[in-house]
Amino acid sequence: MEQLRKGNPLALIPFAVFIILFIGTGILTGDFYKLPVLVALFAAILVALLMNREMSFQDKLRHLTEGGGHPDIILMVIIFLLAGAFSSVAEGVGAVDSTVNLGLSVLPGNLLIVGLFVIACFISISMGTSVGTIVALAPIGMGIAEQTDVNVALTMGAIVSGAMFGDNLSIISDTTIAAVRTQGTEMKDKFKANFFIVLPAAIITAVIFGVITADASTTMQEEHPYELVKVLPYLGVLIFAVIGVNVIYVLMGGILFAGIIGLSVNEISMMDFVTLLGDGFQNMQNLSLLVILLGGLVELIRRNGGIDFLLNSISRGARTDRGGEFGIAGLVSAVNLSTANNTISIITAGPLAKQISERFEIDSRRSASLLDIFSSSVQGLLPYGAQILSVAGVASISPVAIVPFCFYPILLAVSGILAIIFRFPKFTIKQQG
Template sequence: MKQEEKQISFGWAIIPLIIMIAAMSYTIVIVGGDPHIPLILGTVVAALIALKCGFSWGEIEGGLYKGIRLALPAIVIIIMVGIIIGAWIGGGIIATMVYYGLKLISPSLFLVSITVIAAIVALAIGSSWSTMGTIGVAGMGIGLSMGIPAPMIAGAIISGAYFGDKMSPLSDSTNLAAGVVGVDLFEHIKHMFFTTIPGLVIALVVYWFLGRQFSTISMEDGQISEIMTQLQANFVITPWLLLVPAIVILLVAKKVPALPALTVGVFLGLVSQVFVQGGQIGDAINTLQGGFSIVSGNEMIDSLFNRGGIDDMMYTVSLTIVAMTFGGVLENTGMLKSIVNQILKVAKTGKGLVSTAISTAFITNVTAAEQYISVVVPGRMYAQSFRDKKLHPKNLSRAVEDGGTLTSVFVPWNTCAIFIFATLAVHPLEYAPYAILNLVVPIISFIYAWTGFSITPLPPGGDVKVDQDDRKVI
């Protein structure tokens, strides 16, 4: 029997997902454990069902490894971000950014400011992960020093980073959505203006209201003054160190790939630790592996700066691998397709189809645990259906971004949420209410789908031809 002839019914396909979510809820909410074992349990159940439905162990194992291979680029970035966090803390770069941030940014406007800064940086470099791993880490330090709750800070950073990533022509997820669906990249970005710009405006208004409660915090406040004094006592603070993140951002903006650009950042951080901070070369190298260590006597500084390095990211790497084994088995045995096909049956109209695409992208985030799959799977599966309903493909590319790219941060076992937890040290269930942009844009997208606003029909002639070289509708 050929693999493509084997089909797993919706009833069987949904069982691993139900068991995994039930086990995840019990483990995280009641026991207070980690999500690894529930994901492994889900993978085992999915494999057993696939065996029952006629798949060989070799086919199941192949799907499992395919899922892991898909996550390898993310794993490499996760490791590199761990190294750069260690290097920048050791080199005093993060301390310098925190110090000057405390001097320049008003507490009442901090949430608005960090959202805008993260948005500009992510727009320039096209990467939410790189933005959160650099500017985001410093932003957490500044906000915590001002007494702002960590979930609020993380939510603002995430909102800004994902706005910039989503609207940047340099973003891999944005290019992927346009390419998979077959629409011009800038047509896709312009169509996202309708949902993403209102989402950013709403987010900034909410952050302005939330920030008003911190207007009584004075920059001469004893806690803030103590933190700034401790930073000066433990690090050499100089504006010259701000050139390091500026150089990395410039390199990525000039379309230097993320890994080489981050490598330059690591090298500059290591050099800063040795020649600016006066550290030993051996200690600087060990910081890249085991992270930075400091005993300042200030609990907040110690918790912020005792981190980084490869070792600090191994929990994240292991969770990413486990999550992708689950998603790999579901996708490559056809279980995910079976679930999506069942959802597709409820889409009787064009409006219903757009809503279905948004929902499917989110469900794929839950089942496959990977943002890119949430873009690729609905983009592939609904392309013909959108043409049949006489809908322009840019409606689909926007739908998978609104429902997939943005919602990935809310699924604790998704690679994006895993990365954020490792980088910003805030759990997805804590920052979720404050990631305003990521919350409201899918809602806006649903409203547009139901009302028909900004839903673009196919041009006269009706058919869509895709230029495979330029990946655009012609």
Template sequence: MGRRIPLWQIFMVLAFMVALLMYTIVVVDGYIHIALVISGAFAAIVAIANGYKWSYLEKGIINNITNSMQALLILLTVGMLIGTWIAGGIIQTMIYYGLMILNPNIFLVATVLICCVVSLSTGSAWTTAGTVGIALIGIGTALDISLPMTAGAIISGAYFGDKMSPLSDSTNLAAAMAGANLFDHVKHMVYTVVPSLTISLIIFGILSMGHSSSNVDMSDVTILMNGLKDNFYISPILLLPPLFVILMVVFKIPAMPGLFAGALLGVLFAVVFQGGNLGELIGIVMYDGYVSKTGIEFLDELLTRGGLSSMFYSSVLVLCAMVIGGVLDASDMLKTICEKLLRFSKSTGSLVLIVLATCISCNIIAADQYVAIVLPGRMFKQEFEDRRLKNKNLSRCLEDAGTVTSALVPWTTCGAYMSSTLGVATIAYLPYSFLNLLNPFISMFYGFTGITMEKMTEEEYQAILKQRELDAALAAVE
């Protein structure tokens, strides 16, 4: 153990990390993985200069990675599930029936709902915006509806699914960083995201009034729906696997075996309903994902995804983030920052406010959604536990601010992607991204009122204390 690291040195480490991340994202337009590792190395140098031994810091990194292993395994399982669900026509069926609700008379409302369905099906806001979102932008233009309004509706719906889908990597990551069960986390987010979605739909409904639909061009949607029906077997029976996932949540089946069972169901449905080859499904699709060959460009782009390998980027990013997170944790840098911030936290509401503000600040400063989930998750996990607040309260806060605000900052990876994909400046669609704007405030409301902020039982709290004692004993032995 070394001496307490001065606050100015901690800020130097954070400033170095932010500068390197910004340079990598804005100047080089590269991957942030190595920037995180180099930042971890710089943090380790500062810690060693203050008396910490490398062997001690290394144990902190390994412990951090160990704590993230469940999330990594779930991420990899989700990759397999996405691939087999596309091969089985399951995701196509969900998208097809989602497009059927499109009604030009309430275009903005329908846009939100369609994007909700597609993003829930795929677990990706990016895929939703880059495929169905582009088609909806074209329809909105034909309807003479403001492009920023249309983009805001697309992003609101896309991030609903990105936040609520068990297939989403950010959803899995937030649950893991807070130490929450994945399905407990998803269910707990209903309290914040459903009011956000409801209010957003009402506002979009009001904005849609007075728009004429007489000259709307539905050709893109027609092509998409025909492409789905012509190339895949579409039937309500293919909604059984998603229903299985819902029942899995209800009956509290552990996430990883339940999701893997869902992936195997996808294999079965692919063989029975889509004429898939069993050997190819197990040997290729579950690893490399599904490759769509319909000949319709934007449909193939939507459906070519999934597989174990599709989660390598996110999984390796988590490992790299755990390097600097482990050093910051082992050297008590995170503890020092938390102590300073928590001086302003006299209640549950102020604690939630600090977490939300930290997540948003990470998006603005570090310019990456994953960093905005990982760092605050590591920083505030123990404080939530000490106040006997269930871990799912923290995981919900991480998503309520870290996930949804990432698309509202022009220089984040999410903001840049949405702006370039939809052809609308971030600052233009920001005022209309109602779900993303409302979510942090609704989360803050629950924090200050105490509504839905569930407390641990005495048994749960004692189990956490015992686990901490065990971890400390293991660290001492090593």
């Protein structure tokens, strides 16, 4: 590996501006989503454009557009748009309700919370979105809490735990897409590497919820109607994604399959299908713009020496690949704490993580897994993150009260740390992309 350049710490000022604006506004107002993230990001870009007098303004603009228009960034945007369209169409044909109700219909009363966690895992890994899973399940979780003697915060913690399981693992999750694209590996390879690290955490989480609620009484007798045919779009996407079909084909096929099912059971009309597609694309517009602008900002920071400085700072104490892996974990965790968004944190930390993995010869499947594991863990424990804020709003309780019951994100971090220490799982040698 070639000798690293010293870098320039002042090049990180735009990133500091972004963090201060985003987090500072949240602290002052009590609402961490008061200032639109795109506004904070655009301000940071303006600062970056005003720096480095040795470079012409036209060159800076060129670097900004090169970073935002990188093939990996554009492909990521296309995948985001297709994932949004699939989620919208699947929800519009009733696939979410049927999938949720199917699980609730087959669970015994004393396993409702464990079942809620498992259902959230299944829904989130199929939908690829933790927030979407929470929106679908939080009302049901409240119903369970109201008709049992289970703590409301515990019920919401089970939903957040399951939602973060899929957010971390799902082939169509934006965090998985971002981790895979920034590290230059394949979706199916990252899934396999990630799965064996997080499976123990999921099993232990289910056991904990089972033990805590083993004696819970319930009077819940409500029926939960479902249609198996409406569950098929999620099953299809999950199966074809896991066996390694290209994600573009998986999402396009899932959209068409869900639409055909909706039309065949008269759940939607052709015009409804088109409208749902548009809604799905629109739901991903902010994230797509965010990805493009972040790509441009990171490129400007890199050109000004900021990436080299960070790489030197983080890897200074690292002497082995294990130290490099802890560096990747710490980097993405710190960014996630600052931005309260695991996708943003992966996109921001991904290029640097790639350089660290190359320097210490860390397998790209492993670096992608570490990025996703630690960002999802932090995100699932942030009281000012979208996930916990969503369930807290439904339950009308403090977000802080839910955090202690988010067992899976806690165990996810533990599993990630143990995987680094014990070098698990083992990989055969594979060339970096």
